[in-house]
Amino acid sequence: MSDLILRDATTADLPAILAMLAEETIPANREADPSDPRYLAAFEAIEADPNQRLIAAELDDRVVGTMQLSFLPGLSFIGSWRGLIEAVRIVADLRGQRLGEQMILWAVDQCRTRDCKLVQLTSSATRTAAHRFYARLGFVQSHVGMKLHLRE
Amino acid sequence: MSDLILRDATTADLPAILAMLAEETIPANREADPSDPRYLAAFEAIEADPNQRLIAAELDDRVVGTMQLSFLPGLSFIGSWRGLIEAVRIVADLRGQRLGEQMILWAVDQCRTRDCKLVQLTSSATRTAAHRFYARLGFVQSHVGMKLHLRE
Numbered sequence: 001m002s003d004l005i006l007r008d009a010t011t012a013d014l015p016a017i018l019a020m021l022a023e024e025t026i027p028a029n030r031e032a033d034p035s036d037p038r039y040l041a042a043f044e045a046i047e048a049d050p051n052q053r054l055i056a057a058e059l060d061d062r063v064v065g066t067m068q069l070s071f072l073p074g075l076s077f078i079g080s081w082r083g084l085i086e087a088v089r090i091v092a093d094l095r096g097q098r099l100g101e102q103m104i105l106w107a108v109d110q111c112r113t114r115d116c117k118l119v120q121l122t123s124s125a126t127r128t129a130a131h132r133f134y135a136r137l138g139f140v141q142s143h144v145g146m147k148l149h150l151r152e
Numbered sequence: 153m154s155d156l157i158l159r160d161a162t163t164a165d166l167p168a169i170l171a172m173l174a175e176e177t178i179p180a181n182r183e184a185d186p187s188d189p190r191y192l193a194a195f196e197a198i199e200a201d202p203n204q205r206l207i208a209a210e211l212d213d214r215v216v217g218t219m220q221l222s223f224l225p226g227l228s229f230i231g232s233w234r235g236l237i238e239a240v241r242i243v244a245d246l247r248g249q250r251l252g253e254q255m256i257l258w259a260v261d262q263c264r265t266r267d268c269k270l271v272q273l274t275s276s277a278t279r280t281a282a283h284r285f286y287a288r289l290g291f292v293q294s295h296v297g298m299k300l301h302l303r304e
Contacts, residue, residue: 045225074239117301120299121297122274140299143276144275145273145293
């Protein structure tokens with residue numbers, strides 16, 4: 001297999017990234033048509049913020065994975081930054097080939113480069129295989145993740 | 153009881169906020185002397201970022217609570233912003249008086265003002281009373297929270 005390239009996403013990657021997001025969402029119908037201008041506005045908000053990165057994982061000229069990294073300043077741990085990993089997706093036909101492992105290890109390395117004290121993420125409570133995956137990479141399930149939806 | 157005032161923290165609030173952070177941390181010795189310049193650097197990083205807010209809760213001219221709000225752009229949910237609540241603390245002698253409820257409801261309202269689709273937080277797995285508190289305010293424990301520490 002060729003090498004996985006991990007890089008910041010461009011607008012040209014958006015269709016592939018949005019297809020991955022739409023494929024695996026709860027509830028299944030929560031996303032809109034990829035041409036909805038709100039997606040482009042969100043991309044531009046991420047791109048404009050030096051503490052946000054939308055990542056494209058590319059294999060053989062195809063975008064096969066995505067994730068978002070956020071770098072958060074904070075007072076805790078003697079004023080440490082922390083990294084947050086969100087919206088991790090891999091195309092269905094390439095799962096089980098350790099691409100996710102490459103993506104997360106790369107993300108952790110980016111957090112080190114930004115001098116983060118820790119990296120955090122949440123994973124749906126039902127996705128126990130994902131929890132084992134992250135545990136193998138050193139993540140400790142020390143917290144519960146709670147969400148409050150403000151609108152439909 | 154007087155009204156709780158919720159506002160952005162200033163450097164004058166830092167000693168009180170750092171005392172609350174140091175009091176209730178895991179591990180207990182993870183914080184440094186409040187005069188450590190890294191705390192001021194972190195405060196300045198938060199203050200410089202329009203998507204970060206360090207909040208002071210003031211009662212009768214005393215800082216009695218704190219939390220950090222982060223506003224995160226993202227592609228999911230048709231390009232929705234999300235709010236993240238971190239580092240919630242209340243002084244020991246004023247717990248059990250629903251100040252936390254006022255703080256979180258105010259934080260949720262700030263997230264609405266910023267047009268967030270949802271508000272998320274993590275809470276230590278052992279703090280079951282905190283989970284019930286957040287559940288009463290409408291938060292759903294849908295996720296697990298995992299952390300990887302990159303350095304001591």
